[in-house]
Amino acid sequence: MDYTPYFSKNAMRMKRSEIRELLKLVNQPEMISFAGGLPAPDVFPVEELKEIMNEVMNREGRKALQYGPTEGDPRLKEELIKLMAKEGISATPDNILIVTASQQGLDLLGKVFIDRKDTVIMESPTYVGAIQAFNSYSAHMETVECDDDGMIPEALDDKLRYLFERGIKPKFIYLIPDFQNPSGVTLPRERREEILAIAEKYKMIVVEDTPYRQLRFEGSPEPALKSLDKNGRVISLFTFSKIFLPGFRLGWIVAPSKIIEKLVMAKQSADLCTSPFVQAVTYEFLKRGLLDKQITLIIKEYRKKRDHMLAMLDKYMPKLKGLKWTKPKGGLFLWVTLPEYMNSRELFMRAVEKKVAFVVGSAFHPHEKCENALRMNFSYSSFEQIEEGVKRFAQALKDYDAEIKRKESTVITP
Template sequence: MITNLENILSDSAKRMKRSVIRELLKLTQKPEIISFAGGLPAPSTFPIDELKQISSEVLEEDGNAALQYSATEGDSKLRSILTQRYQKHGLTISEDNLVVLTSSQQGLDLAGKIFLNSGDKFICGLPSYLGGLGAFSSYGGIPIGIKFDKYGMRSDLLEATLAELLEKDDLPKFIYVIPDFQNPAGITMPEFRRLEIIAIAKKYNILIIEDSPYRELRFEGIPQKMMYELDASGQVITLGTFSKIFVPGFRIGWVIADEAIIDQFVKAKQSTDLCTSSFVQKIAAKYLEKGLFDKNLKGIIQQYHRKRDVMLEAFEKHMPKGVSWTKPEGGLFLFLNLPENMDAEDLFKIAIQKNVAFVLGSAFHCDGSGKNTMRINFSFVDEKECRIGVERLAESIKTLMSNKCLSL
């Protein structure tokens, strides 16, 4: 083994950090632990039998192409189907505006690769998706966090921050947002706030990266227009994925953007992995073409809706006073707030002993704040485990509260 590995690592490699969530998941592998930590879809939603049949059909009908390299832009049929779906949802796009990716996480990485030099700033939410923060930071991007209110990223603070940065001639490269069922907060940004942020981005001539992995998992409420549709000027880059609404193992995502920006993503992807798997793209295209995707999606929505309701009911029943939480209209997560004087890291140590796990909310805050918060996933565990897990979590919080009182 080379003896000077640390000395020869690139600056990018030195900036990389292990995912807090992935590391936490290692601690939750004991079968007795009920984990609310991962952002995992329920395995019961995976259409295994249908995919067995379709995989055979793809190999039978188009095996040579399925097992060969494909175009960097993606399988033509899949791109066509995805484009038509977005057109029905109000987006004015063609296939030239869409490239298939190896997961939307690749889209975040490529965005960092394309737009960020070391020391460049980008805007994100407080809190914001850890995978996005990690991808951008690995290219030397410096996050500037904007606090949330009940509508998501505060536009007044965004405006003030950009005005201050403009005076220093140090404007960020882009604004990173997750408008629908935000990870980790679970908040959906209403149309008026989306329009405010778009207007500010145009004023300061800054791109918006709209990360949209959960949009189709709406349980209740009114769907909001996508920021890409509201903008319609090429200011917004939208990322989508099948990971949360189909199967994560396929690792299929996509980017939608102005053609000039799409060209940059194609070039960046070519030097990364050449192309996304032809086989899984063709399986996904046939699955969609047969109408099976929408049928399965309805079942996923019903299941997650029920699981969310079970969790909210358990919170109402067991959580002590002083604890609050978001009530998402869809997605996979909610955010729980402890009293200001409590630290979720202290709680985690107690919770693990009581065989329940969550993700520290501070991991999603680029400025180190949010120490009294935690992200809770409701999609993965079954309803019985959910009730037991919430009861364990509530008992852990009561224990921490009791310890705080004794220490005063």
């Protein structure tokens, strides 16, 4: 039976993500993968959680296994309010919605803001899951150029002026200000203020996605956009996936209460509530003050891994004009820009043959640009794997370069 006539227009736009398709090639023995966005599982606080789960089951098992309120566990919200106060974000319980991790936050934002063909503004490159979520509501995605300091305010202003002149009023600006996925770069304070001023000028809503924000290896934190928000323009997405663990599927949204009200209704129809059990366990973890300890542990581990990956890149990578990579001050990823004559998908096929994988740059652009770039994850692999993987990667790159140059010289020779 052909189901095509039954599918919605939105469904017809959905396609398997490029990451997924290419990652099928990665499931091979001996493969070293810098492709995923996975946290290092060896720092998960397994022993503490065993004990907490036991306590939660003893103390409130019957409640934790029952349905809970759509808005989330009020005790967890109180802990989150304290957590955010440290970031200069003041929130009341009606500014918070507990979500089934940030991906659900993105989906709910799509549901609440995006009509078919509405425009949203994103960084180039940007998070593949945001592209997928907004695409599933048939959004038109416009990108703004970024450099080593993130989104360029002038480019944003130009883009908005261009769109407004054509009668297009985007629904929001989506950005990942800290240790961006995929680029690893961070927006400095000055740019944060400029971007908020531009948002004010064009009366735009700003969505800040902050999964890596607390994973800073050095320097002092830039202020969260939400902490600079004077007029209720900023919606912030937070998640426990990278600072605690992803397997609970737990995050939260901070927004003006009128927006939270709509998001609550959207969540009610999306999954009724996030697991009260995982909320109770996470509440207990926070109440015991274990999150700070956990974040310190993760930072220590990831900083070493980032240093190691950067050192290995310096050691093994060929010197090619245009070849460069970002030096992230936190997070999980770095972004490699290849010489312009290269295509990262071509390189990917060669790298996979050598048993090393990354994600091609075009996956991070709504219109599949960034073809001469790629993302590497440094949080998941072991130190040995990082060295061996970078070595293989560098070899694949050298071979690919030689191949291109051979072909070019073949063409030139009559």
